[in-house]
Amino acid sequence: MRARVSTASVSRVLNGSGAVTEPTRQRVLRAAQYLRYTPHEAARSLITRRTRTIGVLLPDIHGEYFSELIRGIDRAARLRGLHLLVSSSHGDAGEAALALRAMNGRVDGVLVMSPYLNAKSLDAALPSTLPAVLLNTPEQAGRAPAFVIDDFGGAKAMVEHLRALGYQRIAHIAGPEGNYESAERLRGFQAALGRTLSGRALVLAGNFTEESGYQAGQQLAAAAPRPDAVFAANDMMAIGCLLALREAGVRVPEDIALTGFDDIPIARYITPPLTTVRAQTTELGRQSLEELAHAIEDRESARPDRHTLSTQLVIRESCGQAQRRAR
Amino acid sequence: MRARVSTASVSRVLNGSGAVTEPTRQRVLRAAQYLRYTPHEAARSLITRRTRTIGVLLPDIHGEYFSELIRGIDRAARLRGLHLLVSSSHGDAGEAALALRAMNGRVDGVLVMSPYLNAKSLDAALPSTLPAVLLNTPEQAGRAPAFVIDDFGGAKAMVEHLRALGYQRIAHIAGPEGNYESAERLRGFQAALGRTLSGRALVLAGNFTEESGYQAGQQLAAAAPRPDAVFAANDMMAIGCLLALREAGVRVPEDIALTGFDDIPIARYITPPLTTVRAQTTELGRQSLEELAHAIEDRESARPDRHTLSTQLVIRESCGQAQRRAR
DNA sequence: TTTTCGCTGGTAAACGCTTACATTCGAACC
DNA sequence: GGTTCGAATGTAAGCGTTTACCAGCGAAAA
CATH class of the missing domain: 3.40.50.2300 (Response regulator)
Incomplete structure (x- = not known):
C-alpha cells in the first residue's frame, strides 16, 4: 500500500513467512519504519487465534x-x-x-x-x-x-523440628478459615503433634496479617501456662506476634520459640532472625x-x-x- | 442466532445499548448462559477501538x-x-x-x-x-x-535532619549511575551539605542492591576518619550497610548514624529501625x-x-x- | 519460438464483533 | 380501514490483519 506493495506482502515481510525477494523486503521495511507502522495486535490475534x-x-x-x-x-x-x-x-x-x-x-x-x-x-x-x-x-x-x-509437609517438618528441640507445649497461629493453605499448614501442625497431643494443642485464630499475629501474640503472652513454642502459619503473623511478645517482655527465643512459614525477605532481617519454612x-x-x-x-x-x-x-x-x- | 435472534440483538442486549423488548432480552440472556457464551474481546476491541x-x-x-x-x-x-x-x-x-x-x-x-x-x-x-x-x-x-x-527534596531534608542532629562528616552511598532517581538523591545530598562541604563529602558507589550497600559498609567501617553518619540512596543499601557495620563491630546509631530512602516494609522491622524517607x-x-x-x-x-x-x-x-x- | 514450470506478489475471504441503516410490524390517528 | 409514525429487529459493512488461492512473469526445456 505505502511502498507500492499489497497488504499481503507487507504481512509476509513482517512475519518472515512466505516468499519475498530482497528488494521488496527492503522497500516494505523502509516504508514501515518511515511510517512508524506497527501491526494492530487485536486484529492479528483475531485471525491467528493467538494472543x-x-x-x-x-x-x-x-x-x-x-x-x-x-x-x-x-x-x-x-x-x-x-x-x-x-x-x-x-x-x-x-x-x-x-x-x-x-x-x-x-x-x-x-x-x-x-x-x-x-x-x-x-x-x-x-x-x-x-x-x-x-x-x-x-x-x-x-x-x-x-x-x-507442600504446605502440609513443610508445617509438619517445622513442628517436628520444634519437638526435636525439646519444646513441649507448642501453639499454632492459624491462617484464615476456608483457605486451602491455612488448612494444610494446620493439618501439618496437628500431624506432627500426633494423636494424643493435638487434642490439647493451642490453636489461635489469625488471617495472615501482621495485625492478627500481633493479637495472637498478646494472647500468648498472657496465657497460663504459656506455650514454650509458637508456629505461625505465615511469616507476617510471626512478625506481628514477635512485636506483641517483645512489648509484653517475653523474650524470643529464650522464653518462647517462634517460627513462621514462607521465608519472606523480612524474615532474615528481624531480630532475632526468624526460623521459617521456605516456599x-x-x-x-x-x-x-x-x-x-x-x-x-x-x-x-x-x-x-x-x-x-x-x-x-x-x-x-x-x-x-x-x-x-x-x- | 441461538435464541432465534440476530447477532445485532445479542450485541444490543449484552452491551445494554439500543432498544430491545424485555422478552427478547430474556431469551438472549438465557441462551447466552446456556451456551456459556462470552464475547471475544479481541474482535470487540478491533471495532470499538477500545481495549x-x-x-x-x-x-x-x-x-x-x-x-x-x-x-x-x-x-x-x-x-x-x-x-x-x-x-x-x-x-x-x-x-x-x-x-x-x-x-x-x-x-x-x-x-x-x-x-x-x-x-x-x-x-x-x-x-x-x-x-x-x-x-x-x-x-x-x-x-x-x-x-x-521528589527525590531531591526528600534527600535534602534527610541530610539536613542529620546536620541538625549535629553530625559533621556525612557520607552518601549512591545509586547506579545514569539513573534519574540516583542522580536526584545525590543532588539533594550535596545541596544539603552546601557548597563548602560537598566538595569534601564522601560519596560511595552503589547500585541499589543490598550487596552494594554491604560493600560500602565495609569501606565505611575501615575509613579513617570514619564518617559519623551515612545516607544511603535507598533502604536496601542501607540494610546491606548495616550488616557490614554490625560485622565490623561498628554500632548504629551510637558509632555511626544510618539512614535510607523509600521506607520499604523491612525498614520498620530491622534493628535498629531505619530512619528513612517515605516515598x-x-x-x-x-x-x-x-x-x-x-x-x-x-x-x-x-x-x-x-x-x-x-x-x-x-x-x-x-x-x-x-x-x-x-x- | 513455444510450452512448461517455479516463484513472486496480488486478490479476497475470513476472524467475531458493533453499528448505521433498512425493514418490519403494530398502534394510533384521521 | 387506510395512512403514518415509531419502536423493535434484521442486514450487512467494516475494523486490520493473515493466508488460501490465483495470476503473472521470467527462465529453462523442448
Missing part, C-alpha cells in the same frame, strides 16, 4: 509473597515472549469468574490462584477450551494441572507458567497432574536451636 | 518498591474496570521500545517507568497517538504528563493511572504536566535522634 498473552488471576497483589510469585511468572513469560494480563483482588468466586470472562479472547491461557475457589466453581467459570493451570488449589479440578506448595514461590510461578505454555502449544499434552513443590526448613535464631544445643 | 487495558512498562518487578507501585496501579485500575498488561525488565531503550510496539492494539494507553530512558528515545518509541504517562522520568518528554517522586509509591501508581485514564477518555485534556509527589521524613532509631536529644 501471546497469559492471564494471571490472583487473590491479591499485596505483600511480598505475591511479588515473588509474579516475578517468577514474569521471568518465565519474558523468556518465552509472552505478555501478562494480571487481575487481582478476587475475594469470592463470582468476582473471579467475572474476571475470567473478561479475559476471553484476550489470552491464550490462564494461571489461576484462588485459595477460596473450589474445583467446581472454577470449572464452571473457565471456558472449557481455555488452557489453565491452577496454583495452590484445594481440590483437583478436573481438567487443569495444578501446582501446589519456592518464584519457582512455583516459573513452573506453572512453563506448564501452561506447554499446554497452549500442544493441548493434547496437558495432563491434569498435581505437582507438589517441596519446602525447606530455614533454621535461624528465633527457634532457639543454638541455646538448646548449648545445654 | 479497556492499560500497558505498564517497568524496569524490573524485583523488590518491594515495585510491588507497592503495582499495587497502587492495580487498585486504581480495578476501580475503573481496567485491565493491566505488565511488561518488565527493560534494561535498555531498545528493549523498552520493542515492548511498547508489542502493545500496540492491545492497550488504550501506557504507563512507563524507565529511569534510564530519556525523553527523546521514548518519544520515538511511542506511537504518537497512544496516550502515555511517565513515571520518575528524567526530562520532560514532550507530550506526556509525568509523575515523579508515596502506592500513591504514585494510583495518581498516574488516574491521569492516564483521564487522558484516554478525553485526549484533549491531556497536558504534559509534571507532577511531583512530596516525600516525608520517617524518623526511627537508626539516626540516633533519641541519643542526641538526650544529651
